[in-house]
Amino acid sequence: MSETAPTKRLYIKTYGCQMNVYDSERMADVLAPLGYGMTDSPEGADLVVLNTCHIREKATEKVYSELGQLKRLKAEKAGMTIAVAGCVAQAEGEEIMRRQPAVDLVVGPQAYHQLPELIARAHRARGERLAADFAPEEKFDALSTERRPSGVTAFLTVQEGCDKFCTFCVVPYTRGGEWSRPPDAIEAEARGLAEQGVREVTLLGQNVNAYAGEGGLAGLVRRLAKIPGLDRIRYTTSHPRDMDEALIAAHAEVPELMPYLHLPVQAGSDKVLRAMNRAHTAESYVRLIEKIRAARPDIAISGDFIVGFPGERDADFEATLSLVREVGYASAFSFKYSRRPGTPAAAMPGQVAEEVKEERLHRLQNLLDEQQRAFNGAQAGKTLPVLFEKTGRHAGQLIGRSPYLQAVHATAPDRLIGEIVSVRIESSARNSLAGTLALELA
Numbered sequence: 001m002s003e004t005a006p007t008k009r010l011y012i013k014t015y016g017c018q019m020n021v022y023d024s025e026r027m028a029d030v031l032a033p034l035g036y037g038m039t040d041s042p043e044g045a046d047l048v049v050l051n052t053c054h055i056r057e058k059a060t061e062k063v064y065s066e067l068g069q070l071k072r073l074k075a076e077k078a079g080m081t082i083a084v085a086g087c088v089a090q091a092e093g094e095e096i097m098r099r100q101p102a103v104d105l106v107v108g109p110q111a112y113h114q115l116p117e118l119i120a121r122a123h124r125a126r127g128e129r130l131a132a133d134f135a136p137e138e139k140f141d142a143l144s145t146e147r148r149p150s151g152v153t154a155f156l157t158v159q160e161g162c163d164k165f166c167t168f169c170v171v172p173y174t175r176g177g178e179w180s181r182p183p184d185a186i187e188a189e190a191r192g193l194a195e196q197g198v199r200e201v202t203l204l205g206q207n208v209n210a211y212a213g214e215g216g217l218a219g220l221v222r223r224l225a226k227i228p229g230l231d232r233i234r235y236t237t238s239h240p241r242d243m244d245e246a247l248i249a250a251h252a253e254v255p256e257l258m259p260y261l262h263l264p265v266q267a268g269s270d271k272v273l274r275a276m277n278r279a280h281t282a283e284s285y286v287r288l289i290e291k292i293r294a295a296r297p298d299i300a301i302s303g304d305f306i307v308g309f310p311g312e313r314d315a316d317f318e319a320t321l322s323l324v325r326e327v328g329y330a331s332a333f334s335f336k337y338s339r340r341p342g343t344p345a346a347a348m349p350g351q352v353a354e355e356v357k358e359e360r361l362h363r364l365q366n367l368l369d370e371q372q373r374a375f376n377g378a379q380a381g382k383t384l385p386v387l388f389e390k391t392g393r394h395a396g397q398l399i400g401r402s403p404y405l406q407a408v409h410a411t412a413p414d415r416l417i418g419e420i421v422s423v424r425i426e427s428s429a430r431n432s433l434a435g436t437l438a439l440e441l442a
């Protein structure tokens with residue numbers, strides 16, 4: 001990595017999931033040796049990268065409107081290069097080039113390690129499009145396992161892609177088939193992070209619990225838990241199908257594995273689950289959650305939901321509400337079904353009217369909000385270990401995370417950033433907890 005001072009300004013805007021956050025960081029890493037240093041505004045930047053998301057129509061549309069604004073900035077700044085990366089680049093590269101001539105290059109999620117070369121080419125002749133083949137191993141071979149983390153928590157990609165083909169989802173097409181990084185490379189990256197003060201890693205994958213390296217995800221977690229300084233491990237996101245006994249046992253036995261699990265169910269009606277090609281039923285999901293809770297009783301469960309999938313009737317939606325009531329979620333993400341070109345569900349009969357989706361989403365979110373408040377409220381009076389990550393908005397305040405991924409505010413000195421400290425929880429809101437340090441500090 002170059003130690004020279006940056007001479008060019010790089011602005012990266014990240015949309016979508018945590019894997020895009022990881023990818024953006026790695027793009028900055030590969031561009032640093034070329035003299036690019038990060039800036040937090042696109043104005044005056046030499047290189048602007050939009051790292052895009054294709055999951056729903058809205059996310060995709062945002063990219064085109066952002067590009068319209070960048071076009072004006074580019075007109076004012078000679079030599080600005082605009083690159084579109086991520087899943088929209090992969091899915092609609094040619095369309096981007098056609099619709100927005102200000103774009104200099106598009107690069108898919110498996111090819112961003114080639115950015116330096118592409119930028120050089122784009123500077124010679126405009127209009128490069130790199131069609132990324134799905135070759136994540138090439139990308140990871142090209143990326144160094146050395147990183148410069150910016151805080152005490154970090155994301156670490158261990159798996160990419162998806163072979164599940166849920167009928168609503170573009171991921172198998174934009175990110176390709178399931179692929180797992182070798183454990184040695186992951187461990188090297190994790191050790192490097194820990195040596196630089198990272199206390200918590202979140203292992204990322206589109207189907208992270210399908211991690212196929214030796215020992216599976218459970219084996220990887222046990223291995224990483226031995227790294228000195230690395231005290232907290234999380235992983236996201238998982239499919240119910242791949243939640244095996246070994247991983248459930250790890251939740252019972254590995255103290256570093258945090259008691260929080262994002263396990264999307266999407267819907268509570270078996271008819272809808274079948275049409276989604278989810279390969280599980282509402283019942284089998286609920287039983288699975290029971291098993292996980294038997295192993296780790298305090299585990300916080302989070303999920304993803306889609307309302308208004310084609311063919312979803314009122315009774316199907318009611319089944320989703322009753323599944324939510326039965327499971328009890330600590331947090332959740334819920335979405336209106338978005339018709340994605342090229343996916344099987346886009347062509348299914350029984351597309352649901354927008355107002356119906358709207359109304360169902362509202363009802364579901366009310367219930368999920370209520371559950372989240374109840375979960376947060378139940379922490380009051382408890383003492384929780386909090387990893388402090390950064391200063392808060394108020395003077396003298398720090399913000400950290402509980403084991404259950406709740407944001408926790410407390411009055412505490414800055415030197416506790418990066419420390420795991422006992423905090424007595426005094427109050428809660430929908431999105432956070434507040435407390436005081438449980439021990440008088442010397």
Ligand code: 5AD
Binds near residue numbers: 056170305306337
């Ligand atoms: N419409 C709405 N939500 C979707 N998701 C994936 N595809 C779609 C779609 N076409 C949601 C799922 C998934 C999350 C990442 O995004 O709930 O778990």
Ligand code: SF4
Binds near residue numbers: 162163165166169171
């Ligand atoms: Fe999409 Fe389903 Fe794969 Fe998740 S498991 S990425 S929802 S196809």
